[in-house]
Amino acid sequence: MKAFVLDSRLAADCFVLHDTPHYILLRMNNALLPWLILVPKVEVNEWYELDKACQDRMMGLVNRLSAFIKQEYTLDKLNIATIGNIVSQMHIHIVGRRQDDYCWPNVVWGAEGREDIPADEVKALASKVKEYLQANEK
Amino acid sequence: MKAFVLDSRLAADCFVLHDTPHYILLRMNNALLPWLILVPKVEVNEWYELDKACQDRMMGLVNRLSAFIKQEYTLDKLNIATIGNIVSQMHIHIVGRRQDDYCWPNVVWGAEGREDIPADEVKALASKVKEYLQANEK
Numbered sequence: 001m002k003a004f005v006l007d008s009r010l011a012a013d014c015f016v017l018h019d020t021p022h023y024i025l026l027r028m029n030n031a032l033l034p035w036l037i038l039v040p041k042v043e044v045n046e047w048y049e050l051d052k053a054c055q056d057r058m059m060g061l062v063n064r065l066s067a068f069i070k071q072e073y074t075l076d077k078l079n080i081a082t083i084g085n086i087v088s089q090m091h092i093h094i095v096g097r098r099q100d101d102y103c104w105p106n107v108v109w110g111a112e113g114r115e116d117i118p119a120d121e122v123k124a125l126a127s128k129v130k131e132y133l134q135a136n137e138k
Numbered sequence: 139m140k141a142f143v144l145d146s147r148l149a150a151d152c153f154v155l156h157d158t159p160h161y162i163l164l165r166m167n168n169a170l171l172p173w174l175i176l177v178p179k180v181e182v183n184e185w186y187e188l189d190k191a192c193q194d195r196m197m198g199l200v201n202r203l204s205a206f207i208k209q210e211y212t213l214d215k216l217n218i219a220t221i222g223n224i225v226s227q228m229h230i231h232i233v234g235r236r237q238d239d240y241c242w243p244n245v246v247w248g249a250e251g252r253e254d255i256p257a258d259e260v261k262a263l264a265s266k267v268k269e270y271l272q273a274n275e276k
């Protein structure tokens with residue numbers, strides 16, 4: 001099996017929260033919004049090309065990560081998407097939105113607005129999300 | 139059980155291709171792109187709030203509709219998303235993208251550009267997609 005290499009743009013724009021045999025969980029480096037990105041370690045680029053086991057695993061993670069950010073932040077809506085027009089490596093956005101956030105009601109993709117996240121916040125979030133996923137395993 | 143009422147904005151912007159007990163399948167009235175919208179007949183607004191049977195059904199449909207539009211059109215990428223910042227009624231976009239389409243590589247949500255679809259094309263598409271879904275039932 002070939003080693004999985006995270007796309008260079010995702011690597012540049014995000015922090016790694018959790019790296020596992022099946023997926024990498026990223027935090028977009030934008031403190032203005034809770035914005036997670038789930039990257040399954042696969043070679044295909046389209047959601048429907050994932051095999052059933054992988055889809056089920058990713059759906060379970062999307063559900064748990066959605067519940068996690070709803071619990072951690074005050075949010076009005078979740079935006080879940082797999083787009084890939086710019087970065088073709090398969091990745092799933094899970095973005096928490098507020099009616100007073102910088103680009104509401106528009107989508108975040110392509111919207112300007114960004115603030116660095118302090119390293120200690122990333123570290124704390126990584127611990128929290130890993131604990132949450134472990135405590136809520138299917 | 140309360141009758142399900144399609145959101146008025148979705149109803150205004152789209153054609154109904156298929157109305158079933160569990161979901162409505164829409165075609166966005168924009169001839170510039172193959173753009174389907176799947177509306178599960180549920181009361182919740184977030185993907186992770188759907189029960190497992192509904193999620194499984196919607197995932198099966200997303201997979202089959204993805205394969206359908208890849209087969210019907212020449213496409214470079216599929217964009218799959220549930221956003222709901224403007225229309226909160228749960229709906230899933232399945233959009234076929236081409237590198238020469240009017241808003242590539244940007245997302246379609248919020249991008250300007252639209253052309254009416256002729257009624258006979260909608261009718262033909264509705265027949266085709268229903269046949270495809272029936273022939274490829276799980």
